[in-house]
Amino acid sequence: ESQLFNPALRPKLPGADDALALARDLxxxxxxxxxxxxxxxxxxxxxxxxxLAVLQRKRRKDxxxxxxxxxxxxxxxxxxxxxxxxxxxxxxxxxxxxxxHGAWRNVADRFESTMISTKHAEAEFRRMHREIGTxxxxxxxxxxxxxxxxxxxxxxxxxxxxIGGRFRSGETSMPLRQILVPASEFGPRxxxxxxxxxxxxxxxxxxxxxxxx
Numbered sequence: 001e002s003q004l005f006n007p008a009l010r011p012k013l014p015g016a017d018d019a020l021a022l023a024r025d026l027x028x029x030x031x032x033x034x035x036x037x038x039x040x041x042x043x044x045x046x047x048x049x050x051x052l053a054v055l056q057r058k059r060r061k062d063x064x065x066x067x068x069x070x071x072x073x074x075x076x077x078x079x080x081x082x083x084x085x086x087x088x089x090x091x092x093x094x095x096x097x098x099x100x101h102g103a104w105r106n107v108a109d110r111f112e113s114t115m116i117s118t119k120h121a122e123a124e125f126r127r128m129h130r131e132i133g134t135x136x137x138x139x140x141x142x143x144x145x146x147x148x149x150x151x152x153x154x155x156x157x158x159x160x161x162x163i164g165g166r167f168r169s170g171e172t173s174m175p176l177r178q179i180l181v182p183a184s185e186f187g188p189r190x191x192x193x194x195x196x197x198x199x200x201x202x203x204x205x206x207x208x209x210x211x212x213x
Contacts, residue, residue: 003092004099007052011093013067016047023069023089033087034104043072067091075145084147103150113186121161121181137173139165159183
């Protein structure tokens with residue numbers, strides 16, 4: 001029986017410190033992590049996991065299905081987004097390794113390009129949401145590099161602004177999904193992701209209806 005993302009299991013998982021020690025031992029003994037050349041470097045590992053929320057007798061219960069240790073790659077002090085810049089070890093019950101994935105393309109050269117300012121990128125983000133009628137409460141952003149997931153072709157490592165924020169729906173404040181906007185003139189003319197219209201609380205996908213309605 002598969003242990004990866006299996007909602008039927010109730011595994012006994014290692015704690016964060018034990019998972020980190022197990023992951024370090026595994027990647028070092030098996031040589032699973034690539035050697036990095038400047039300006040790429042390893043960031044601090046992050047312990048996360050898959051959590052399932054179930055409803056029992058009208059009460060929510062959170063169930064942890066696995067523990068994941070992520071080894072992120074940085075470019076200088078900037079993080080990498082997009083799925084192609086980290087390596088993850090997944091542990092199941094009793095600390096058994098049940099998954100490993102990651103992707104990295106070595107940096108061969110570098111060059112300078114004119115930067116698109118944070119102020120300009122955030123203004124464009126506000127304009128896009130204004131056009132779809134979103135009432136923004138706040139906007140936040142940070143700089144990163146975009147590395148495509150494994151299996152996708154990518155020739156250049158693009159700098160991007162990762163922009164998000166919060167919007168108001170009636171009396172409720174809700175987070176916006178983050179989007180990526182090019183941070184230099186050399187890069188995709190269109191952002192890799194587009195903003196979605198905010199959904200109402202309790203909204204269902206098309207074609208689905210909640211029970212009892």
